[in-house]
Structure formats: C-alpha cells, structure tokens
Amino acid sequence: MKNILLTSAGFENKVIQDKFMELVGKAPSRIKALFITTAAVEVDAIMVLPKCLEELLNCGILKENIVVYDMHKLISIQELKMYDVVYVCGGETSYLVDRINEIGFKKVIYEYVNSGGIYIGVSAGSVAACGKYEFGLNFIQNAITVHCNKGSNNGVVSNLDDIYLTNNQAILITDTKAVIFD
Secondary structure (H helix, E strand, O other): OOEEEEEOOOOOOHHHHHHHHHHHOOOHHHOOEEEEOOOOOOHHHHHHHHHHHHHHHHOOOOHHHEEEEOOOOOOOHHHHOOOOEEEEOOOOHHHHHHHHHHHOHHHHHHHHHHOOOEEEEEOHHHHOOOOOOOOOOOOOOOOEEOOOOOOOOOEEOOOOOOEEOOOOOEEEEOOOOEEEEO
C-alpha cells in the first residue's frame, strides 16, 4: 500500500505527526528512517535541518536508527527497504529533482513506495514529489506550493488544480486517493 505524506513544514502540527506514527504502525524505538538532506544547499535550509531531525527524535525514533543520505551515490532497493520511512527535507527543489534524476533514485523510490515504504516530504521534499517538475517524482499530478498563508480546502483531491499548503497542512497519498488535512 502506497503511503506518501507531503508537508509544508514537517510535523509542526501534531495531527501530522500522529498520522505519520499511525502509518508506520510500530514502536518508535523500532522505526528506521532514511533522512535525506540533499535539497539543503542554501544557508537557510541547512539551518532548518536540525529542526527536521528533532521532529523524528521527538516521535521517539532513536538517533542511531536515523541515517543521513545526501544522494551522492545511488542506494539499492535492498538497502532502502531496510528503512520504514524516507524523510526528504526542504531546500532547493530543482537541485533535489536534478540529483534524483542524475543518480537514478526515481526508480528505487517508486519501488520502495509501491512495496509499502513511507515517503515523507517537507517543503522541497514535497514539491519534488508532485507534478510541478516534469522530471520530479510525480506521486501526485497536481502542482504543490508550500508555506502558504491560505491553504487549499481540506478533503479529497479530485482534480489537477494546484494545491496550496500552509505550514499546518499535509497531503496523504495512498493507492486510492489523495487527501489534504490539518
């Protein structure tokens, strides 16, 4: 079952954190996370990385169960399947999409997600997962804009309209639907 959680600002909203924990469905101390920092190339994004890491730690995930991956070489599907969640941080979306394509990560992440692995996008990690970039992941065909003052209405996404997410909203994408919530 496909489980993709796209956020503007990670787990700032406890409801989003709770949804993440529900999706994983195991004791926090047993969760293994791959923490992707690739998009954080500018100072502002680099400064947010500790906050993103802290979100996972605040869920109860053990620090030793979180591995940083910066997409300098391709991870195999066998390696990737060792993780319950792939958490993709924010920053420069076009750089992230370029790296995904340069190393061939798209095929591996598709297989991972389609075999039950959980993808969490934060800011650029969410935008790279939508239809905004021709060579992005396209888990959802809609274009997503993050960090908006006014977000799209909560509920099932039923067309290809652009989606606007506030820092308190997320989109849950499963095999059958995409739902905006906060």
